[in-house]
Amino acid sequence: MMVIRPVTRDDKQALLKLATKTGVGFTSLPNNEARLAARIERMIDTWEGKAPIHDQGYLFVLEDSESKEVVGISGVEVAIGLTEPWYDFRVGTLVHASKELNVYTQMPTLFLSNDHTGYSELCTLFLDPDYRKNKNGHLLSKSRMLFMSTFEDKFADKLIAEMRGVSDENGNSPFWESLGRHFFSIDFSEADYLTGIGQKAFIAELMPKHPMYVDFLTEEAKAVIAEVHENTLPARKILESEGMRYEGYIDIFDAGPTLEAYTKDLRIVRESETRKVLISETYRETHSTLLVGNLDYRNYRAIIGRQPCTATEITLSPAQAEILNVANGDLIRVAPLFAKEEHRQELSQTE
Incomplete structure (x- = not known):
């Protein structure tokens, strides 16, 4: 893993x-x-x-x-x-113009920033x-x-x-x-x-x-x-x-x-949510890949997996829970690894 x-x-x-x-x-x-x-x-x-x-x-x-x-x-x-x-460098524009000469030129320019x-x-x-x-x-x-x-x-x-x-x-x-x-x-x-x-x-x-x-x-x-x-x-x-x-x-x-x-x-910041951990020896993987991280600042851990996830709980295997250093009932943060469009492309490549 x-x-x-x-x-x-x-x-x-x-x-x-x-x-x-x-x-x-x-x-x-x-x-x-x-x-x-x-x-x-x-x-x-x-x-x-x-x-x-x-x-x-x-x-x-x-x-x-x-x-x-x-x-x-x-x-x-x-x-x-x-x-x-x-x-x-900021890529900007300088304009050189003269009505008398009928000249109007836009020049792309680099500004130190x-x-x-x-x-x-x-x-x-x-x-x-x-x-x-x-x-x-x-x-x-x-x-x-x-x-x-x-x-x-x-x-x-x-x-x-x-x-x-x-x-x-x-x-x-x-x-x-x-x-x-x-x-x-x-x-x-x-x-x-x-x-x-x-x-x-x-x-x-x-x-x-x-x-x-x-x-x-x-x-x-x-x-x-x-x-x-x-x-x-x-x-x-x-x-x-x-x-x-x-x-x-x-x-x-x-x-x-x-x-x-x-x-x-950021999409992950907008879409991430917390879920309670449910540890199970057996579960059926889903099509969606999730990014999963614990809430421990000093001992942060994150993994990916195709975990069953409801509105309140996420199922982890014992090995995953051990890696993340979490127990039943602990809160963790989850987010879809991919945006919806990317997920559809991922599925089409595996079908």
């Missing part, structure tokens, strides 16, 4: 192993032991109530309950940009390629939203997710080569690594503060604005299915899109 749980210090080596598989452009899981250890400590401090709001964050791991192997990671930052600026300061952020989503099956990616991504639904008071009203932008197999970014390199004079992979380990001051020091015209970029760079890396497309589709949308903001390095939403408008 696959289970979501909070990160622990013992997970460090497993996460370092995952970091070797992410590739260039995945800044939030750098292959840096000291940086990762510090982040794990910050997450633990958050759960223990020791971290100030600007340091608060949550990391969850996906674990195979039988082998105890950690095969995925996902995270949420509580409030970004409160201690150091949070940069992105800190507009997402204070937002919560979905981040650090990575699943071992060998486990990209059996809805593991959906569990890894959406369990964060179920957690946010259970503990809404701990997060901001608005939420973003930065998507990894386009780069080739050698880690070269067309957007970086057309724009960033002119100001930083370093390779994309080096800039990517520096931001991943927290050295972001050079962005403020070197990035121009005036608007930049998109038409001055190469055709290759323009083509990847707000596009995602091919490996990130499934993650984008998952977030969009939950109500997150591209609203005109992109990463300043690789031009990957930023998705955003009001936290309360």
Whole structure:
């Protein structure tokens, strides 16, 4: 059984192993032991109530309950940009007009922005390629939203997710080569690594503060604005299915899109409800797949399953109840894993 749980210090080596598989452009899981250890400590401090709001964050791991192997990671930052600026580009428009010359031109433009300061952020989503099956990616991504639904008071009203932008197999970014390199004079992979380990001051020091015209970029760079890396497309589709949308903001390095939403408008937040646990050795699975999580903040657990669920109760097997650390009569939070349209597609593929 696959289970979501909070990160622990013992997970460090497993996460370092995952970091070797992410590739260039995945800044939030750098292959840096000291940086990762510090982040794990910050997450633990958050759960223990020791971290100030600007340091608060949550990391969850996906674990195979039988082998105890950690095969995925996902995270949420509580409030970004409160201690150091949070940069992105806002894709806007400048108009150049002259009645005398009968000229009216709309120019797409990039404006350096800190507009997402204070937002919560979905981040650090990575699943071992060998486990990209059996809805593991959906569990890894959406369990964060179920957690946010259970503990809404701990997060901001608005939420973003930065998507990894386009780069080739050698880690070269067309957007970086057309724009960033002119100001930083370093390779994309080096800039990517520096931001991943927290050295972001050079962005403020070197990035121009005036608007930049998109038409001055190469055709290759323009083509990847707000596009995602091919490996990130499934993650984008998952977030969009939950109500997150591209609203005109992109990463300043690789031009990957930023998705955003009001936290309360996420589908899982809207549709999740509590049910009493009924433990049974035998039950008949339903067609609908449910996301199921306990209400234990410090020892959070989440799984997926095709559980019988009434208006008041949900049936769990003894093994599921043990994984979730719940007993008969306990309350847990449940939500459909998929939106109704996605569920219909899932059924049609299995019929």
